[in-house]
Every structure is written in C-alpha cells, then in structure tokens.
Amino acid sequence: MKLTKDNYYSNEANRHYMSVSQFKGFVPAYDGCEARAMAELSGTYQRPQKDAFDEGHYLHSWNEGTLDEFKANNPDLYSSRGPTSGQLKSNFQHCNKMIEVLERDPLAMKALAGQKEVILTGELFGIPWKVMLDSYQGEKGLFADLKALKEMDGKWWNKEAQAYENFLDHYGYTIQMGVYAEIERQATGRSNWLIPHMVIVTKQDPPDHEIIYFDYDAIQSALMIVEKHIDRVKAVKYGQAEPVRCEKCDYCRGTKVIKSIKHYAELALY
Ligand SMILES: [Zn+2]
Numbered sequence: 001m002k003l004t005k006d007n008y009y010s011n012e013a014n015r016h017y018m019s020v021s022q023f024k025g026f027v028p029a030y031d032g033c034e035a036r037a038m039a040e041l042s043g044t045y046q047r048p049q050k051d052a053f054d055e056g057h058y059l060h061s062w063n064e065g066t067l068d069e070f071k072a073n074n075p076d077l078y079s080s081r082g083p084t085s086g087q088l089k090s091n092f093q094h095c096n097k098m099i100e101v102l103e104r105d106p107l108a109m110k111a112l113a114g115q116k117e118v119i120l121t122g123e124l125f126g127i128p129w130k131v132m133l134d135s136y137q138g139e140k141g142l143f144a145d146l147k148a149l150k151e152m153d154g155k156w157w158n159k160e161a162q163a164y165e166n167f168l169d170h171y172g173y174t175i176q177m178g179v180y181a182e183i184e185r186q187a188t189g190r191s192n193w194l195i196p197h198m199v200i201v202t203k204q205d206p207p208d209h210e211i212i213y214f215d216y217d218a219i220q221s222a223l224m225i226v227e228k229h230i231d232r233v234k235a236v237k238y239g240q241a242e243p244v245r246c247e248k249c250d251y252c253r254g255t256k257v258i259k260s261i262k263h264y265a266e267l268a269l270y
Contacts, residue, residue: 003119003130011043017121017130018233020176023226026233029160030172034236034243036251041237045251058095059148059201063134064116098148098201101209111144111197111211113137122186124179124223125230131183135199138188142213143180144197147173151202152210168212173198177214178222193219 001007001016014022024030025037039045058077061070071077077092079085088096102108114137121130135144155164168174177196185193193216201209235241245252 003121005117005119008119008130008132011041013130015041017128018124018237019130020172020179023179023229023233024172024175026236027229028246029158029229031249033246033249033252035245036249038236038243039251048250055091055095055203056148058092059098059146060117060134062095062099063112063146094203094205095148097205098203098207098209101207102199102201105209107211108199108209111135111142111199112146114140114143120183120187122183124182125227125234127230127234129179129183131180133180133184136184138184138190138194142195142197143184144199144211145173145176145180147198147200149200149202151204152200152208174214174218175222175225178219179226181214181219182223 001013003013003017007013022037022041025032025040026034036045036047040047054074054077058067058070061067071088077088079087079089087093102112112135114135115133116135118133118136119130120133121128123129133143134146137143149167152167154167156167156170157163158165158169177198181193181196184190196214196219198212198214199209200212201207232241236243247253247256
C-alpha cells in the first residue's frame, strides 16, 4: 500500500501498517486497550476528537508551512457568534502565541528546519511500520518531532515498574523517537541512527518550550520495550488472540456489560 498524506491516518493504512500510536493503543502501560484498538481498526469505533487534537494540527500545519490553507479549510477554528464572531477561537489564538514563542527562538527554528511531514516505512519485529517525521534533516544527522503539551512538569505512577515516570516515558515519546530512528535508518540504508529531537511547546500562558534530544541508548531501550510487547500486539491485531477489554476506556465503558460482581477488595488503588 502506497502511503500519502491523505491516507496516512486512514483505517486501511493502520490495518496494513503498525505505527507508534497504534502500538501504544494496544498496550495498557500506555493507556492502551486491545478491545478499543481493534474496534478502531475495524472502523466500528472512533475516538472522540478533542480540541487538543486540532490544536496539534494547527501547530503542525504552521510547521509544514500550510497554516493559511488549514485555517481556510477549517471554519470551525473561528467563533461564529457573539462579539468575537469571525475571530479565531481563544484556544487557537493561544496557539498563535505558542508559534510566536518558537519563531523567536533560533535554536527551535533550527531544529524544526528541513523537509516537513516525511512519510517513511520499514519492517520492525516482522511487521510493516509507518512513521511521519515532522522535520527531517538527514544530511545534518537529525530529525525533530513537534509537540504541544499541557506542561512538562508532573510525574505519573507506572504500575508495571512500580515507579514514577516523567512525561517522556508516560506518553511513550521515547518509544516514538526510537522507532522513528530505526525506520529512518532502514529506509535510507544508513548504518547509524539519526539523533531524534523533540521540540516541545506548552499550552501554558506564557508558553514554555524546550528542545530535547535522545541518544543511542535511549533508542536501543525504546526498541527493547517495543520488542517486549510486540508479540502480544501482533497476535491480537492479526486475529490469533482475543482482544482484552480494559473496562476503563471510553470504548469499554460505552459497551460494558457486567459479567460477574466484584469483591470489594478487588478495587486496588495502584
Ligand atoms: Zn478499554
């Protein structure tokens, strides 16, 4: 299957290729749910689109240089009633502030330079994968991913590791960078990995921003985490194992039927 910008996020493309977000969607450690992931692939369920998703799109179309087109094609970015009618909705006005923060920082612009939204494919752990690099500078030895986050502080409890983790591990960003580096290496026949960068800008007012780079150790351990989970993900995706319901996500709550009653002590906190 030939991937383009138009079909990259389609169910058909997701059925054919694994992606980092699809992988995370299967793995409970990343708030994934096998039942929801399978319902999404079959097209019977769509996750509710949150504004945060559109804000991410807004920022990415700026990075791609197509913000004007994006705004023209999405009239719902603008308020349609009241005294602010015709103006950008306030959350997108705030996106403009986030963009200004990046535009006035030479290092951020340097990291985000290069080819934009580059689609690459490769094979990892026996199945085809797809990746899209936000900014790609192969000749300079790096690629960058642009992220709009609520904030960079905070810690999350990892049940499996029984330890707190930061946003990079919690949201699986390290995995994303590792898989992107490996697929890029394969696609170009390169012997070494490029250095993955993340350009982060927060939704705080005023926004914070940071450029984070990853090293080969991080790439290696990211690939090991994928390896640890991939057999189960493959078995479920290709129909050899029944998907497990998490009974917590929006899909499971929406389709829940109680099969047995719970002993009160089953309600563990961690
Ligand atoms: Zn679920």
